Structures are given as C-alpha cells and as structure tokens.
Amino acid sequence: MKTIAVLTSGGDAPGMNAALRAVVRMAIYKGIRVMGVQRGYSGLINGELFEMDRRSVSDIIHKGGTILRTARCEEFKTPEGREKAANVLRVFGIDGLVVIGGDGSFTGAQYLSEMGIATVGIPGTIDNDLPYTEYAIGFDTALNTVLDAINKIRDTSSSHERISVVEVMGRNCGDIALHAGIGGGAEKVIIPEKGYEIDDLCKTIFEGKLRGKMHNLIILAEGVGGANELAKEIEEITGIESRATILGHIQRGGSPSAFDRMLASRMGVAAVEVLMEGKSGRVIGMRDGKIIDEDINTALAMPRKLDEELYEISKILSY
Ligand code: ADP
Ligand code: F6P
Numbered sequence: 001m002k003t004i005a006v007l008t009s010g011g012d013a014p015g016m017n018a019a020l021r022a023v024v025r026m027a028i029y030k031g032i033r034v035m036g037v038q039r040g041y042s043g044l045i046n047g048e049l050f051e052m053d054r055r056s057v058s059d060i061i062h063k064g065g066t067i068l069r070t071a072r073c074e075e076f077k078t079p080e081g082r083e084k085a086a087n088v089l090r091v092f093g094i095d096g097l098v099v100i101g102g103d104g105s106f107t108g109a110q111y112l113s114e115m116g117i118a119t120v121g122i123p124g125t126i127d128n129d130l131p132y133t134e135y136a137i138g139f140d141t142a143l144n145t146v147l148d149a150i151n152k153i154r155d156t157s158s159s160h161e162r163i164s165v166v167e168v169m170g171r172n173c174g175d176i177a178l179h180a181g182i183g184g185g186a187e188k189v190i191i192p193e194k195g196y197e198i199d200d201l202c203k204t205i206f207e208g209k210l211r212g213k214m215h216n217l218i219i220l221a222e223g224v225g226g227a228n229e230l231a232k233e234i235e236e237i238t239g240i241e242s243r244a245t246i247l248g249h250i251q252r253g254g255s256p257s258a259f260d261r262m263l264a265s266r267m268g269v270a271a272v273e274v275l276m277e278g279k280s281g282r283v284i285g286m287r288d289g290k291i292i293d294e295d296i297n298t299a300l301a302m303p304r305k306l307d308e309e310l311y312e313i314s315k316i317l318s319y
Contacts, residue, residue: 001118001276003033005049005094008066009040009073009101009108012252013124013138015260016066016100021057022268023098023122028054030276035092039069040101041076041108044085049092061261064141064253070101076108086115096275098268100124102136103300106283110296113281120271121283121296122264126252129173132299133285137267140259142169142251143179149247150184150217157215163205163234163242165218167227169251173304176251177221182314187216189314190230192223193306202237209240216240266291 006023008016020036027034036056038048060067075081089097089112096118099109102125109119123130126142146168157164166186170176174191181189187208190196205216218234220227227244235242256264267284270291274282282293 001032001095003035003093004096004098004272004275005035005037005089005092006068006098007037007040007044007100008068008070008124009099009105010070011102011125012064012066012070013126013136014064014141014252014254015137015256015264016124017057017060017063018256018261018264019100019122019124019137019268020066020068021061022265023271024052024057025054026269026272030272032272035094036068040071040073040105041081041085042071042073043069044088045073045075045081047088047091049088062255064255082108082111082115086112086117089117096120098122098271098275100137102127103130106296106300110281110300113296118275118278118280119296120274120279120293122267122271123283123285126176127170127173128175129171129304130285130299131302131304132283132294133287135263135286137260137264138252138256139175140263141254141257142176143183144257145251145254146176146180146247147183149245149250150180150186150219153245154184154215154217157217157243160241161214163216163218163231163238163240165220165227165231165234165242165244167220167222167244167246169247170221170223172223174221174223174306177219178307178310178314181219182310182317184217184219185317186219186314187213187318188218189311190218190224191221191306191311194311195224198233198237202234205234205238205240
C-alpha cells in the first residue's frame with residue numbers, strides 16, 4: 001500500500017474532520033501517501049484530488065462539517081460514472097480508498113471494491129442508521145445539539161403550559177428522537193419503527209394534564225411525519241395550545257463532542273490498518289465499545305433493530 005485516497009460523502013456529520021485527520025496522520029506515520037478527494041464521489045469523477053500532509057489536517061479536530069466538502073452524486077450511481085471514478089483512481093496511482101459517509105456512500109464503495117479497488121468505509125452520519133455499528137460518527141454531537149434545543153424549548157413550553165412538538169432528523173431511523181427523548185425527559189417519543197395513534201397520544205396528554213403536567217414535550221422523528229401538522233392536530237383535539245419546532249440542519253453542525261472525536265480518531269486509525277492488512281470491501285464499526293471491521297455487504301444487509309428496552313424506558317420515565 002503506497003498511496004491511498006480519502007473522501008467524505010453524503011450528509012456531513014460532526015467528527016468527519018477528526019476522522020479525516022486520523023486517516024491522514026496514521027497513513028503518513030506508516031509511510032503511505034495520502035490524496036484528499038474533494039466533494040465526495042463527484043470530485044472523484046472529476047479528478048479533484050490533492051496531496052495531503054500532516055499540516056493539511058492541523059486545527060480541524062474541533063471543527064464541524066468537512067474540509068474536503070461533501071456531495072451527493074447521481075452520476076456515481078451509474079456504471080459509467082463509476083468507471084470514470086475508477087479510471088481517476090488508476091491515473092493517480094491510488095491503491096486504497098477510505099470513504100467516510102453513510103449507507104449510500106458505503107454502497108458506492110462496495111461497487112468500487114468489486115471493481116478491484118481496495119475500499120474501506122468509516123461510518124459518518126448523524127442518523128446512526130447503520131445496524132452493524134453501535135455508533136456512527138456525528139450521532140452523539142447531534143444528540144447533544146438536540147438536547148440543548150429541547151432544554152430551551154422546555155423553558156418556554158412550561159411557562160406557557162403548552163405542548164411542544166419537536167421534529168428531529170434521522171431519515172427512517174428513530175435513534176436521534178429516542179435518545180433525545182430519554183435524555184431530554186420528553187413526554188412522548190414518536191419514531192418510524194413504532195409509529196403512533198393520534199387518539200392514544202391525545203389521551204395520554206389529557207391524563208397527564210389531570211395529574212398536573214405543566215407542559216408536554218413530544219419528540220417526533222422526521223421519518224414519521226411533520227411537526228406542524230401534528231401540533232395542529234393535537235391542538236384541535238385537546239384544545240391545548242401547541243407549537244411545532246423543526247430543528248433541521250442545526251443538528252448537522254457544530255464542534256464534535258468528545259465521544260465523536262474519540263470515535264473518529266480510533267476509526268480513522270483502524271481504516272488505515274485494515275487497508276494495510278490487504279483487506280477490501282470492509283467497514284469500520286464499534287461493538288461492545290471495541291473498534292471492529294466488517295464486510296460491507298454483510299453490514300449493509302443487516303436489518304435495523306430497534307432497541308426495545310430503550311423504547312420501554314422512554315415510556316416508563318415519561319409517565
Ligand atoms: P449517505 O452516504 O449519508 O447515506 P447518500 O445516500 O446521499 O448519503 O449517498 C451518498 C452518495 O453515495 C450518493 O450521492 C451516491 O453518489 C453514492 N451512492 C448512494 N447510493 C448508491 C448506490 N446505490 N450505488 C452507487 N452509489 C451510491
Ligand atoms: O442523513 C443525514 C440527514 O441529515 C438526514 O437526517 C436528513 O433526512 C437528510 O440528511 C437531510 O438531507 P439534506 O441535507 O440534503 O437536506
């Protein structure tokens with residue numbers, strides 16, 4: 001392994017820079033040249049590669065976003081697009097590619113691996129929707145951002161004795177909502193894995209009111225529906241003033257948490273090690289607190305399982 005390339009792809013996540021820093025510094029430490037690819041697969045197709053040194057990743061460990069930029073690239077989903085990308089890697093003499101991104105980016109990496117390019121993926125997505133790993137880089141920071149927002153919403157919601165519906169990201173995965181719901185002391189967590197019945201929800205709100213609840217915080221995962229519509233429906237049925245807050249892209253930014261920096265640093269180092277061992281088509285993950293690598297196909301085929309115990313906890317503690 002003489003030269004590797006690294007790119008960030010899909011939605012950005014806090015900690016991607018820390019992962020990039022680890023990849024670059026570990027590779028150079030092992031005597032491997034590193035090329036950074038700008039703008040994900042789009043930059044790969046267009047040959048946007050530049051050599052990175054230790055200094056090119058200085059002062060980024062604490063920064064959100066990705067200094068490499070990221071992109072969603074439709075052309076790469078076509079065989080012709082991937083052929084162009086593979087040619088660019090060949091032209092630049094790249095022996096291995098590290099892809100930092102989510103499941104879509106991993107699917108792309110798997111195609112390249114099947115084309116004979118050694119690839120390894122590092123999970124970077126706030127959604128935490130990759131079942132093979134306990135945590136993806138960015139999830140913890142996003143969660144803390146959501147908690148900070150919930151604390152503030154709680155203040156005003158309580159003063160006005162209102163219902164607040166807070167919509168959080170996660171695509172079809174309820175992890176951000178569930179963890180934020182427990183950590184933020186929400187009255188109700190609504191996630192795609194479980195759904196909800198509007199009548200049951202309103203009954204719970206009525207019962208809470210009888211028990212003296214001053215306000216209701218409802219955390220809604222975006223994969224279930226919109227907060228504005230839900231708040232309106234709840235207000236119509238219960239007669240209690242309701243407000244919606246859509247947290248949006250604030251969840252994707254900010255300085256990575258200590259946990260995400262550690263995770264990113266460990267995963268970045270592991271990715272280089274995996275390539276040095278001559279493996280390809282692997283993804284780095286965390287299981288039982290340990291850094292592991294897994295076959296990409298196996299990882300992508302794993303069904304997502306909701307942590308039922310956590311869901312139960314969210315219900316018990318909200319009473
Ligand atoms: P994420 O990696 O965060 O899940 P996306 O799903 O948007 O984000 O995927 C990022 C990029 O990965 C896409 O823009 C595309 O270039 C590539 N990609 C996604 N799905 C595929 C696929 N089925 N085949 C090839 N490339 C894909
Ligand atoms: O995958 C990360 C994510 O932030 C999802 O939670 C969200 O559904 C999506 O990306 C938003 O994508 P965009 O930034 O393209 O609006």
